[in-house]
Amino acid sequence: MSSTFDGIYIARSGVQTARANLNVTGQNISNAGTDGYTRQRVSQSAVPPTGIDMLYAALSTSCGEGVSTDGIEQLRDKFLDGQYRTQNAQCGSTSTLLSALQDIEDALNETSSDGIDASVSALIEQLEGLTSTGSSDANESTVKEAASLLASKLNTAADQLSTIRKQQYGSLGEYGVDKVNTVLTNIANLNEKIKDAEVAGSPALELTDQRNTLIDELSQYANIRVETTQEEIGSGKKVDTLSIYLADSEGNLQTSKYLYTGKDGTQHVGQSKPVCLVSGGKAGKLEAGGSQSEAEINVTDADGDLCGFVKRHEDNSPYLENSNGLFEGGSLDSYLKLLNESGEFDGAGTAATRGIGYYEKMLDTVAQKLAEVMNADNSTNDAGDNKPLFTDSDGNTANITAANIRISPDWESGYLTLSKDGSNAGDDTSGSNSNISKMISDLASTEYTISGGGQDLFTGSIQEAFSNISLALGQHIGSIGAQDTANGSMLDNIDTRRAALSSVDINEEAVNLIVFNQALAASSRFMTTVDECIDTIINSMGIAGRG
Numbered sequence: 001m002s003s004t005f006d007g008i009y010i011a012r013s014g015v016q017t018a019r020a021n022l023n024v025t026g027q028n029i030s031n032a033g034t035d036g037y038t039r040q041r042v043s044q045s046a047v048p049p050t051g052i053d054m055l056y057a058a059l060s061t062s063c064g065e066g067v068s069t070d071g072i073e074q075l076r077d078k079f080l081d082g083q084y085r086t087q088n089a090q091c092g093s094t095s096t097l098l099s100a101l102q103d104i105e106d107a108l109n110e111t112s113s114d115g116i117d118a119s120v121s122a123l124i125e126q127l128e129g130l131t132s133t134g135s136s137d138a139n140e141s142t143v144k145e146a147a148s149l150l151a152s153k154l155n156t157a158a159d160q161l162s163t164i165r166k167q168q169y170g171s172l173g174e175y176g177v178d179k180v181n182t183v184l185t186n187i188a189n190l191n192e193k194i195k196d197a198e199v200a201g202s203p204a205l206e207l208t209d210q211r212n213t214l215i216d217e218l219s220q221y222a223n224i225r226v227e228t229t230q231e232e233i234g235s236g237k238k239v240d241t242l243s244i245y246l247a248d249s250e251g252n253l254q255t256s257k258y259l260y261t262g263k264d265g266t267q268h269v270g271q272s273k274p275v276c277l278v279s280g281g282k283a284g285k286l287e288a289g290g291s292q293s294e295a296e297i298n299v300t301d302a303d304g305d306l307c308g309f310v311k312r313h314e315d316n317s318p319y320l321e322n323s324n325g326l327f328e329g330g331s332l333d334s335y336l337k338l339l340n341e342s343g344e345f346d347g348a349g350t351a352a353t354r355g356i357g358y359y360e361k362m363l364d365t366v367a368q369k370l371a372e373v374m375n376a377d378n379s380t381n382d383a384g385d386n387k388p389l390f391t392d393s394d395g396n397t398a399n400i401t402a403a404n405i406r407i408s409p410d411w412e413s414g415y416l417t418l419s420k421d422g423s424n425a426g427d428d429t430s431g432s433n434s435n436i437s438k439m440i441s442d443l444a445s446t447e448y449t450i451s452g453g454g455q456d457l458f459t460g461s462i463q464e465a466f467s468n469i470s471l472a473l474g475q476h477i478g479s480i481g482a483q484d485t486a487n488g489s490m491l492d493n494i495d496t497r498r499a500a501l502s503s504v505d506i507n508e509e510a511v512n513l514i515v516f517n518q519a520l521a522a523s524s525r526f527m528t529t530v531d532e533c534i535d536t537i538i539n540s541m542g543i544a545g546r547g
Contacts, residue, residue, distance in 0.1 A: 155402070177286045
């Protein structure tokens with residue numbers, strides 16, 4: 001049989017739980033517009049009868065003893081969080097690539113009327129004018145000016161690509177590595193604060209919201225995997241410890257060897273282990289290094305071990321190669337690919353990205369072909385190496401690039417070779433301009449094969465080769481843009497599903513206010529009724545028959 005006062009305890013627990021629910025509902029409503037806030041709810045359970053485990057307890061006459069308020073929890077789905085962060089890494093990767101490619105498109109400037117392609121057309125037009133009007137100092141001067149303008153456009157494009165490379169290298173450090181280091185430190189600090197709060201018996205849910213927001217931010221830089229383990233703090237009590245690891249695109253932990261220094265100061269190669277960026281209150285650190293064309297990111301993990309691929313110097317001492325392979329997905333990966341990879345120029349059979357190097361090398365290769373063909377056309381000796389139209393900035397022809405191509409310093413009036421003996425059947429005069437016609441043909445219609453990385457990349461005229469660079473870039477931008485749009489759409493879908501569970505719905509919370517207020521009123525009324533019953537039992541029963 002239950003105690004006379006059990007009703008009071010039951011009513012009190014109901015009042016306490018209803019009040020807790022009202023407080024949490026008020027907290028949810030107050031933070032409906034707070035970024036990163038996760039909806040909270042009271043975790044409660046029914047209290048069983050006290051004698052339920054007693055051997056001879058009269059269970060048939062006993063009921064439960066009210067409701068227990070077990071704590072306050074957040075409405076989050078770890079699976080959706082993992083999906084969001086994996087997809088966020090893909091968005092970070094494609095958005096970084098797309099932004100850089102659009103900068104390259106602006107540098108090549110083929111959307112305007114004065115780009116490289118337009119300059120090639122202008123040179124052809126001036127050469128055609130020379131064949132129709134005949135040779136003169138004035139006419140040759142316009143050809144020279146058109147050739148000089150084309151060289152200048154190539155110089156400008158190469159310089160702008162170099163500027164983009166510098167900007168991307170700077171962004172790798174300032175907007176990539178430095179940002180990640182700040183986020184890692186803040187997460188580790190929050191881990192400590194959350195642990196202290198949990199040890200003190202507080203759930204620290206608002207701090208957890210801040211940490212989740214930072215983890216979401218971190219996920220745009222690299223694929224990560226978040227794991228939680230329980231840590232013994234004494235007296236049989238445990239608290240959760242959060243760790244963050246680098247992961248591959250499938251969510252598997254990235255492992256790497258590491259270097260450590262022995263007591264004698266000698267460096268040793270350690271065993272492979274997962275790369276942990278944050279472990280409890282300890283944070284790892286990234287460091288951007290290398291050069292603009294061989295950029296790298298070295299990772300010091302949360303234990304202070306320097307992670308990366310280990311090679312050997314000639315003296316057999318270990319050193320760290322760049323840690324590019326540790327990053328799959330995310331903006332850090334894209335920065336490294338933009339700076340380090342050159343697509344097909346990296347060799348046949350590779351899956352290298354068409355980074356900045358691809359467009360630099362393609363521009364150089366076509367500029368070299370332009371100089372090679374035009375110089376040979378203007379030459380009058382068997383070796384084809386006198387009277388060059390294009391040289392580098394030092395007047396040489398061996399290593400011409402888009403950055404250093406110039407018109408020859410020897411190009412003066414009468415420098416163009418108008419015709420060559422036997423260049424066309426029936427030519428019998430040096431004034432036929434047949435060689436100028438050949439120059440026009442070699443620029444506009446003769447097909448050449450542009451090669452790189454041991455494979456043929458393009459076959460067509462020189463004019464078409466220049467046009468193909470911007471065409472290939474446009475296709476590349478279109479492909480990455482489509483991926484970025486698809487990635488963004490998928491991220492929005494996942495975020496919508498997360499929000500449906502975790503964000504505050506004002507209408508739902510308004511209903512909860514009514515429900516929990518009614519529960520509070522009912523529990524209060526129940527307590528009043530029980531109190532009246534006890535008053536009757538104590539003060540009114542047994543009065544009859546008293547003398």
